[in-house]
Amino acid sequence: MAGENQTVSEYIVHHLTNLTYGKLPAGYERYDGSIVGDGGAWVMAHGGAEAAAMGFTAIHVDSMAWSIGLGILFSWLFYRVAKKASSGVPSGLTSAVEMIVQFVDNTVRDTFHGRNPLIAPLSLTIFVWIFLMNLMDLVPVDVVPELMMALGVEYHKIVPSTDPNITFGMAIGVLILILYYSIKVKGFGFARELAMNPFNHPLFIPVNLFMEIVGLLAKPFSLALRLFGNMYAGEMIFILIAALFSAGLAWMVPAGLLQIGWAIFHILVITLQAFIFMVLTIVYLSMAHEDH
Amino acid sequence: MNINLTLIGQVIAFFGFVWFCMKFVWPPIIAAMQEREKKIADGLAAADRASHDLELAQEKALERLKEAKHEAAGIVDSANKRASQIVEEAKTAAITEAERVKTAAHAEIEQETNRAREALRAQVAALTLAGAEKVLGATIDQDAHADLVNKLAAEL
Numbered sequence: 001m002a003g004e005n006q007t008v009s010e011y012i013v014h015h016l017t018n019l020t021y022g023k024l025p026a027g028y029e030r031y032d033g034s035i036v037g038d039g040g041a042w043v044m045a046h047g048g049a050e051a052a053a054m055g056f057t058a059i060h061v062d063s064m065a066w067s068i069g070l071g072i073l074f075s076w077l078f079y080r081v082a083k084k085a086s087s088g089v090p091s092g093l094t095s096a097v098e099m100i101v102q103f104v105d106n107t108v109r110d111t112f113h114g115r116n117p118l119i120a121p122l123s124l125t126i127f128v129w130i131f132l133m134n135l136m137d138l139v140p141v142d143v144v145p146e147l148m149m150a151l152g153v154e155y156h157k158i159v160p161s162t163d164p165n166i167t168f169g170m171a172i173g174v175l176i177l178i179l180y181y182s183i184k185v186k187g188f189g190f191a192r193e194l195a196m197n198p199f200n201h202p203l204f205i206p207v208n209l210f211m212e213i214v215g216l217l218a219k220p221f222s223l224a225l226r227l228f229g230n231m232y233a234g235e236m237i238f239i240l241i242a243a244l245f246s247a248g249l250a251w252m253v254p255a256g257l258l259q260i261g262w263a264i265f266h267i268l269v270i271t272l273q274a275f276i277f278m279v280l281t282i283v284y285l286s287m288a289h290e291d292h
Numbered sequence: 293m294n295i296n297l298t299l300i301g302q303v304i305a306f307f308g309f310v311w312f313c314m315k316f317v318w319p320p321i322i323a324a325m326q327e328r329e330k331k332i333a334d335g336l337a338a339a340d341r342a343s344h345d346l347e348l349a350q351e352k353a354l355e356r357l358k359e360a361k362h363e364a365a366g367i368v369d370s371a372n373k374r375a376s377q378i379v380e381e382a383k384t385a386a387i388t389e390a391e392r393v394k395t396a397a398h399a400e401i402e403q404e405t406n407r408a409r410e411a412l413r414a415q416v417a418a419l420t421l422a423g424a425e426k427v428l429g430a431t432i433d434q435d436a437h438a439d440l441v442n443k444l445a446a447e448l
């Protein structure tokens with residue numbers, strides 16, 4: 001919630017800033033007026049300007065921690081079930097996990113027609129992991145940042161999928177798999193597909209190459225941007241509604257109702273986005289396996 | 293919203309978790325589920341088979357029952373036939389026996405009658421002779437008149 005010494009825009013910016021740890025370049029003037037010495041310095045960024053100055057040599061500690069933490073939660077939860085998996089009568093957590101596995105398995109079977117033992121577990125990981133990351137969006141926007149503030153951590157963004165680094169990271173992972181399997185399955189045919197596809201004439205090779213490579217890169221871009229855009233917009237609306245709380249007591253009740261309404265609607269969005277990411281990954285990999 | 297090392301970190305984490313899932317999570321769960329599916333399918337098939345078997349057994353039992361009834365009826369029938377046959381045989385035997393006894397009795401009666409008649413005839417001959425003797429008053433030479441006497445006796 002926006003404090004007395006904070007304007008609404010400051011509040012929003014604060015909520016959208018990652019906790020960044022990185023290397024400031026030499027000669028950079030920090031927020032307290034000190035100058036960074038030769039060779040730069042590895043510090044926690046104070047504010048967006050410092051984070052921007054760090055450039056590529058920085059890491060979003062909060063995104064990374066939540067992302068890996070949720071990944072570990074997923075792995076631990078499913079591993080526990082996998083360890084005691086039996087053909088007996090399932091119950092509780094086991095049946096819930098098996099329901100998800102069944103759902104993913106069916107989706108993969110419907111979409112992917114090759115034989116690849118990687119696709120199904122990959123889809124399961126993507127679906128559950130992204131779902132968990134998106135689920136963080138339903139935690140009231142102020143709880144964790146305020147808590148962290150009390151613990152002396154300045155910035156904290158708990159929804160990893162609102163960080164383009166995270167969504168692009170996963171999309172790049174998918175791109176690597178697409179390239180790997182395209183080359184593995186088609187071999188030289190993959191290069192021919194890139195060079196000869198829309199116009200089958202040697203003269204058009206540069207045009208074809210350009211178009212096909214754009215098409216290839218559009219896949220991870222669309223994956224990453226779709227997830228990021230949806231989650232970022234959702235988070236933004238949560239923050240905007242939360243900002244209403246600062247507009248006085250009269251706004252408390254409508255703002256609360258709006259939060260609830262948006263959260264309920266968002267349950268649909270987070271599941272759908274996780275599902276879309278999974279299905280598109282399967283489709284792209286299925287295309288990579290198809291030899292024309 | 294800067295692109296930075298987090299990107300690389302996420303790529304590594306992505307492959308890490310996918311690898312873990314592929315190695316340790318997916319295979320046991322899917323294997324257990326497939327095994328259960330198979331078990332259920334087997335169970336259903338067994339139930340189907342059992343009900344089919346039951347139907348067959350019932351049919352067979354019914355058939356056996358019918359057969360047994362038929363057999364029993366046959367046995368009773370033949371027993372009845374045999375009984376009447378025995379009665380018939382006994383009757384014939386009795387009649388024959390009675391006939392035989394009757395014939396024997398008749399023969400005996402005839403014989404007795406003849407014998408009595410012979411005896412009577414002999415006595416009549418003697419009486420006649422004695423009577424004649426008395427009438428004639430003389431002794432009739434038995435040897436000389438034996439023929440005569442005998443002729444007389446035969447005529448009686």
